[in-house]
Amino acid sequence: xxxxGAVDAYTAAQTAQDATVGHxxxxxxxxxxxxxxxxxxxYTTEVNEGMVVLDxxxxxxxxxxxxxxxxxxxxxxxxxSCSAEINGKPKLMCMTRLxxxxxxxxxxxxxxxxxxxxxxxxxxxxxxxxxxPRIQPFTPRAPDAPDGTWRIDQxxxxxxxxxxxxxxxxxxxxxxxxxxxxxLHDEFVGPRFLVYAAALEMHPLDTxxxxxxxxxxxxxxxxxxxxxxTKVCPEHITxxxxxxxxxxxxxxxxxxxxxxxxxxxxxxPKKS
Amino acid sequence: MTTEFQTVDHDxxxxxAGGAGLRAAIEAAASGVSVGVVCKSLLGKAHTVMAEGGVxxxxxxxxxxxxxxxHFADTMRGGQYLNNWRMAELHAxxxxxxxxxxxxxxxxxxxxxxxxxxxxxxxxxxxxxLAHVGDRTGLEMIRTLQDHGIHKGIDVHMECTVxxxxxxxxxxxxxxxxxxxxxRFRLFRARSVIVATGGIxxxxxxxxxxxxxxxxxHALAYLAGAALQDMEFxxxxxxxxxxxxxxxxxxxxxxxxxxxxxxxxxxxxxxxFENIPDNYKASTADNEEEGWRYTQGDKEARRPPExxxxxxxxxxxxxxxxxxxxSPHGGVYLDISWIKERLPNAAEHIRRKLPSMYHQFMxxxxxxxxxxxxxxxxxxxxxxxxxxxxxxxxxxxxxxxxACGECAxxxxxxxxxxxxxxxxxxxxxxxxxxYAARFAKDRPPVSVDQGEVQAAADRALAPFAxxxxxxxxxxxxxxxxxxxxxxxxxxxTEHEMERxxxxxxxxxxxxDRVAVPGNREFNPGWHTALDLRHLMIxxxxxxxxxxxRKESRGGHFRDDYPDKxxxxxxxxxxxxxxxxxxxxLERQPIPPLPSELAAIIKEMQS
Numbered sequence: 107x108x109x110x111g112a113v114d115a116y117t118a119a120q121t122a123q124d125a126t127v128g129h130x131x132x133x134x135x136x137x138x139x140x141x142x143x144x145x146x147x148x149y150t151t152e153v154n155e156g157m158v159v160l161d162x163x164x165x166x167x168x169x170x171x172x173x174x175x176x177x178x179x180x181x182x183x184x185x186x187s188c189s190a191e192i193n194g195k196p197k198l199m200c201m202t203r204l205x206x207x208x209x210x211x212x213x214x215x216x217x218x219x220x221x222x223x224x225x226x227x228x229x230x231x232x233x234x235x236x237x238x239p240r241i242q243p244f245t246p247r248a249p250d251a252p253d254g255t256w257r258i259d260q261x262x263x264x265x266x267x268x269x270x271x272x273x274x275x276x277x278x279x280x281x282x283x284x285x286x287x288x289x290l291h292d293e294f295v296g297p298r299f300l301v302y303a304a305a306l307e308m309h310p311l312d313t314x315x316x317x318x319x320x321x322x323x324x325x326x327x328x329x330x331x332x333x334x335x336t337k338v339c340p341e342h343i344t345x346x347x348x349x350x351x352x353x354x355x356x357x358x359x360x361x362x363x364x365x366x367x368x369x370x371x372x373x374x375p376k377k378s
Numbered sequence: 379m380t381t382e383f384q385t386v387d388h389d390x391x392x393x394x395a396g397g398a399g400l401r402a403a404i405e406a407a408a409s410g411v412s413v414g415v416v417c418k419s420l421l422g423k424a425h426t427v428m429a430e431g432g433v434x435x436x437x438x439x440x441x442x443x444x445x446x447x448x449h450f451a452d453t454m455r456g457g458q459y460l461n462n463w464r465m466a467e468l469h470a471x472x473x474x475x476x477x478x479x480x481x482x483x484x485x486x487x488x489x490x491x492x493x494x495x496x497x498x499x500x501x502x503x504x505x506x507x508l509a510h511v512g513d514r515t516g517l518e519m520i521r522t523l524q525d526h527g528i529h530k531g532i533d534v535h536m537e538c539t540v541x542x543x544x545x546x547x548x549x550x551x552x553x554x555x556x557x558x559x560x561x562r563f564r565l566f567r568a569r570s571v572i573v574a575t576g577g578i579x580x581x582x583x584x585x586x587x588x589x590x591x592x593x594x595x596h597a598l599a600y601l602a603g604a605a606l607q608d609m610e611f612x613x614x615x616x617x618x619x620x621x622x623x624x625x626x627x628x629x630x631x632x633x634x635x636x637x638x639x640x641x642x643x644x645x646x647x648x649x650x651f652e653n654i655p656d657n658y659k660a661s662t663a664d665n666e667e668e669g670w671r672y673t674q675g676d677k678e679a680r681r682p683p684e685x686x687x688x689x690x691x692x693x694x695x696x697x698x699x700x701x702x703x704x705s706p707h708g709g710v711y712l713d714i715s716w717i718k719e720r721l722p723n724a725a726e727h728i729r730r731k732l733p734s735m736y737h738q739f740m741x742x743x744x745x746x747x748x749x750x751x752x753x754x755x756x757x758x759x760x761x762x763x764x765x766x767x768x769x770x771x772x773x774x775x776x777x778x779x780x781a782c783g784e785c786a787x788x789x790x791x792x793x794x795x796x797x798x799x800x801x802x803x804x805x806x807x808x809x810x811x812x813y814a815a816r817f818a819k820d821r822p823p824v825s826v827d828q829g830e831v832q833a834a835a836d837r838a839l840a841p842f843a844x845x846x847x848x849x850x851x852x853x854x855x856x857x858x859x860x861x862x863x864x865x866x867x868x869x870x871t872e873h874e875m876e877r878x879x880x881x882x883x884x885x886x887x888x889x890d891r892v893a894v895p896g897n898r899e900f901n902p903g904w905h906t907a908l909d910l911r912h913l914m915i916x917x918x919x920x921x922x923x924x925x926x927r928k929e930s931r932g933g934h935f936r937d938d939y940p941d942k943x944x945x946x947x948x949x950x951x952x953x954x955x956x957x958x959x960x961x962x963l964e965r966q967p968i969p970p971l972p973s974e975l976a977a978i979i980k981e982m983q984s
Contacts, residue, residue: 114869115700116755119708120584124623140899156622156743168852172903173896177420180588182628183738184517185423201741224559225900235421235536239528244484255478257493263486267511270486270518274422309484 129154132204134162136174137216140225146214153204159215160188160199163227175226183340186275190227191216196277196338218280231276237295240323241303245314262310269305269349271341274298278335278345284328294325297335297345304349307356317360320353329354379842379898381835383554383563388414388533389818390811391553391568393540393595396424397516397803398783398810399574400523401476405811406572407530411818414533414566416555418590421536422524425576425588426803429516430631430734432498432508433804434797435473439494441677444505446470450975451982453798455657456502456687457762457791458932459947460608463971464769465789469798469805476804477509485522487511499636499673501685502795504661504982506675513631513732519800538564539905540594542834543571543602543779544826550602550778551824554834558905561898563835567826569818572772572780572810573599573765578612578916580909582758583856583863586618586629592909593916595785599765600915604774605954607787607966608763609916610923611933613794614868616641616691618757621707625742627757630712630735632796634752635684637731638673639714640666641695642751643703649710650683650694657983658686670720689793689933692756696868699755709755715748724748756868760799761916762790762933763923766952771813772806775954778817782810787950792932841907844893851892851907858885858913866921871938875925882921886914915961922963923951 113121132153135146149166160178167174178188181200188199193207193214207213221229250257278297284290295303303316303324320326335345343349390406392399395417407413417424438444449470454461477495481487487509488496497506511518528534537558544551544565552567575595579587600606617630635641643649654662662683663669669682684691695710705711714732718724725748729736732747739745739752765774765781767788772780783803790798841851865878889910894903929943930936949965956962971979 113864113874114696114867116696116704116708117584117863117867119699119704120620120626120755123621123626123707127623154623157624158742161624167902168850168856172850172852172894172906173901175900175902179419179423179590180425180428182428183741184514184734185419185427185588187420187423203742228559228900230559231420232536235534238525243525243529246482246484249482253478254482255494256481258486258489259493260489260491260496263489266486270511270521271514273427273517306484309486312484 127154132162133212134166135212135214136163136166136227138226140223142223146216148212155205157204158200159192159202159204159213162204162213163199163215175224175228177228184273186273189218189275189277189280191218196280198275198277198340201340218276220280220282220286233291234274234276234279234298237299238302241299241306242314242316242319244306244309244312246311247313256311258310266305266308268343269301269308271343272298272301273341275340277338277340281334281338283332283334290325290328294328297350299324300326300329300353301343301345301349304353307353317356321357321361326350326354326357379839381563381832381839383565383831383835385565385567386414388412388566388568390570390572390814391416391566392572392574393553394424394574394576394783395421395534396426396574396576396783397519397523397800398807399572400520400527401804401807402572402574402782402811402814403532404523404527404530405808406815407532409812409815411815414535414568416535416538416540416553416566418539418558419537421534422520424520425591426516426520428586428588428629429519429800430513430629431500431633431636432510432515432797433477433519433800434500434503434507434795435477435509435801436470436507437474437477437495437497437509439490440497440675441505444507447978448504448982449473449507451979452503453789453795454791454979456793456795458793459791460932460950460968461791462769462788463975465806467975468769468809469789469801472805473801476801476808480519480522480804483522483526485518487518498633499681499685500632500796501635501691502687503797508797510633512730513633513734515800535564539908540598541838541908543598544830545602545776546824546826548777549821549824550776551826554831556838559900561901561904565826565831567824569821569824570778570780570814572782572814573785574781574783574807574810575785577761577784578920579758581859581862581913581917581920582867583859584618584627585758586615586627587758593912594909595781596764596919597912597915599774599776599779599781600919600953600955602776602779603955604776604779605766605952606763606919607766607950607952608791608923609761609919609953610927610951611762611792612758612920613688613760613762613933614692614756615759616688616695616756617712617754619743620709620755621743621753628738628742629757629759630752630754631732634712634714634732634735636673637714638670638717639684639712640682640716641684641691642711642713643698644705645703649698649703650686650691653694654683654686655690662686687793688796689935692868693935695756705753707753709753711751712754713751715750760784760794762792762794763787770809772810773813773817778821780810780814782806792934838908841892841894841904844891848891848893849888851894851903851910854885854888854892854910855906855913858917861885862917862920866924869935869937870924871936872925875921878921879918882914882918889914918961919953922961923953926951926963
C-alpha cells in the first residue's frame with residue numbers, strides 16, 4: 107500500500123514544477139466600479155513564468171478582492187469570454203502573456219468601452235445577441251444526393267472556414283469607431299455580424315440573399331475600412347479584406363450597377 | 379437582502395446551453411411546447427466549444443467497412459462492458475443522421491475527395507469515424523446549434539445559475555435560480571426539466587474544463603432525489619499541456635495522434651509499444667512503420683499504440699514519469715513535427731490539420747509544434763458517470779426530470795472513446811428534447827412549494843451574512859481540488875480515498891462558513907461560494923463509488939486492486955440521497971445483453 111499522503115508520481119511531479127518556476131512581484135491597475143462609474147485601482151501580486159493576464163486577475167480576485175467582477179470561461183482562447191482592454195489594447199485576457207507586456211510599468215486592465223458597463227471588468231454584451239437573429243438564417247439548397255446529403259469541395263469549405271473560426275469575443279465590435287465613438291448600434295451591426303453575414307453569403311450551400319438588408323438595415327456603408335477590427339481579431343480573421351469588402355462589392359453590384367439592375371429587371375432577383 | 383423573485387413559466391426548461399442542451403431545446407421547441415434555456419455563461423461559450431477532434435458517427439464515408447454495428451461494439455469495448463447497452467445501440471444507430479442534420483443546419487465539415495464528410499482516426503475506433511473541422515469541431519457544432527436555435531422561438535436566459543430543482547410531490551416542478559449580472563432571483567415553473575450541465579472537472583486541480591464544470595446538474599438532480607451512476611469513472615485525458623504552470627491542463631487534442639503524432643519518453647523511446655492490452659493486441663500495430671501507414675489511411679495497417687483508449691495511454695504516461703523517464707517538466711513528449719521525415723510540406727500540413735494546437739502552443743508556451751515536440755501529461759477531462767437515465771427517453775428516476783450529455787450516465791461505461799461525446803450530445807439531446815416535450819404535454823400544470831423557494835433563497839444569501847474569522851470561497855475550492863487531485867486521481871488506493879472522505883467532511887464544514895464581500899451584482903466570489911455545494915456532492919459521489927469498486931477498469935485504476943475483477947464487470951454503482959441526508963451507495967446489476975447485441979460484440983471481437 108502507498109504511504110499516507112502519497113500522490114501519484116505525475117501529480118507529484120507537476121506540483122514540484124511550481125517550486126522551480128521563476129517568479130516575482132508585478133503591479134496591475136484594474137478598473138473597479140459599476141454601471142459606468144469607476145476608477146483604476148492598484149494591486150500587486152506574485153507572478154510566474156508563462157502567466158497570462160487572466161491568471162493574474164484571478165489571483166488578485168482569489169487573494170485580495172473576492173468580488174472582483176471578471177467574465178471568463180475556457181481560459182484557452184476558444185470561447186471568447188474574457189475580452190478586455192489591456193494596456194489600452196482590446197485583447198483576450200487568457201491569451202495575453204505577461205512577459206509580452208512592458209515589465210517596467212503596471213499592466214492596466216479595463217472593460218471593453220463599446221458596450222454598457224456592468225461592474226469592474228464586465229460589460230453588457232447582450233446587444234450582440236439581439237443583432238444576430240435579425241440576419242436571415244442559413245438556407246440550404248436542395249440536397250445533392252438521394253440520402254439527403256450534399257457534395258462539397260474541400261476548397262469551398264476552406265473559403266468560408268476563416269469566418270467560421272470566429273469565437274464571438276466582440277473585440278472587433280469594441281474597437282470599431284462606428285460603435286465605440288459614434289454609438290450607431292441601431293444602424294450598424296458591426297464587424298462581427300458582417301463576418302457572420304459573409305460566412306452565410308459565401309456558404310457553398312446557402313441560397314438566401316442578404317445584400318439588401320446589408321445595405322438598408324445593417325449599415326454596411328458605415329464601414330470605411332480602417333481595418334482596426336482586423337488588427338484586434340484574436341483568430342486572425344482578415345475581417346475587412348476578406349469579409350466586408352466582398353460584401354460591399356456585392357451590395358454595389360446589386361444596387362448601383364445599371365447593367366446588372368437591367369438584367370435583374372428582365373430575369374428577376376437572383377443571388378449573385 | 380431581499381429574497382424577492384420573478385416567476386417565469388415554460389413547458390420545458392433546459393438547464394445548460396452546450397451541445398446537449400441546445401439540441402434538446404431545438405427538439406422540444408419543434409414539437410410546439412414553450413421552451414426556456416438557462417445557462418451560466420453567455421450563449422455559445424459552453425464547454426462544447428472546446429471539443430477539438432471530431433464527432434463520431436459511422437457514416438462510412440472513408441472506410442465502407444464501418445457500420446453502426448462496429449461503432450456499437452467499439453463503444454462497448456472501450457467502456458469495458460459497463461455501458462447501458464441500449465444507449466450504446468441507439469447512439470451508434472442514430473449518430474449518422476444527427477451529424478447529417480447538422481450539415482442541413484449549416485455546419486461545414488472537412489471533405490473527402492468526392493465531396494462527402496471526411497472522417498479521421500481516433501483512439502478505440504476501428505475505422506476512421508470522426509467527422510471534423512480541423513481541430514475546432516466543437517466550435518462548429520455549438521455555433522451551428524446556436525445559430526439554428528435562435529430562430530426557433532426558444533427563450534434563452536443567459537448568465538443565470540440554478541440553485542435548486544423544485545418538486546411537486548414526486549414529479550419535477552421547475553428550478554430556482556439567480557441571474558449573475560444583478561444577482562436577482564428567478565423562479566422557473568416547468569412541467570419537465572432537462573439537465574444538460576456537463577461535467578465536474580473543476581473538482582480537480584489539473585483539468586481541461588472551464589469554470590462552469592462544477593457538477594451542477596449531477597448535484598441538483600441528486601438533491602432532487604435522482605440516482606447517480608458510475609461516478610467512479612472519471613476520464614483523465616492523456617494529453618494536456620503541462621508547461622508553463624499557468625496553462626497546465628489545457629487540452630491537446632487526440633487529433634495530434636490521429637494525424638501521426640507519437641509519444642516518446644526522455645530517452646526518445648516510443649513507450650506505447652510496451653504493454654498493449656490483450657483485447658487490443660490483434661488490432662494494434664507492433665512496429666512504427668505500420669502505425670504510420672495507418673494514420674495515413676492504409677486500410678491494411680493496424681493502429682499505432684498511441685491510439686489505444688485514453689485510460690490506458692494516461693496510465694502509461696504516469697508509469698514513465700514514475701519510473702524516472704519523464705520529460706523535464708514531469709510529463710512526456712508528444713511529437714508531430716517528426717512527420718517532416720515522411721511528408722513534403724509537413725509544417726504546412728500540421729498548421730492546416732491542427733491550426734488551434736499550433737496557435738495554442740505558439741502563443742502560450744512559445745513552442746512551434748511543426749519544429750519541436752510538445753510536453754504533455756494527463757488532465758481531468760470528462761466524467762463517464764452521471765445521472766442514471768432510461769436509455770430511450772433519458773428520463774431520470776424522478777418523473778419529469780431528464781438528463782443528457784456529459785451529466786447523464788450510461789453510454790460510455792468505464793471509459794469514453796474520443797469523439798463519442800459530441801455524438802452523445804446530439805443523439806441524446808434530441809431524445810431528451812423529444813421525450814421531455816411529450817411528458818410536458820401529457821401532464822397538468824405544476825405548483826411550487828413557496829417554503830422550498832424561500833429556503834433556497836435564504837441559503838443562497840447566507841454567505842453575505844457571515845462576518846469575521848471565516849475564509850473566502852477560493853481557498854476552499856482550491857483545497858477541494860488538491861484533495862481530489864491527490865487522493866482520488868489517476869491512481870487510487872483505499873487509504874488515500876479514506877483520507878479524501880475525511881477531508882471532504884471538513885471541507886463541507888469550511889464551505890458552510892465561507893463569507894463573501896460586496897453585493898449581489900456580478901460577484902464571482904459569491905458565485906464560487908454557491909458552486910462549492912455542488913462540487914462537494916460530486917466529489918463525495920466519486921470517492922464513495924471509487925472506494926467500493928475494488929478492481930481496476932477503464933478510467934478507474936486502483937493501485938491496491940490493479941486487476942479487473944469479473945464480479946465487478948456486471949454491476950453499476952448507484953449513489954443517491956438517503957432519507958437521513960447521507961449519501962447511499964448500492965450495486966445495481968446490469969441487465970443481460972439481448973442476444974442480437976451480444977452476437978455483434980462476439981463477431982467484432984475477432
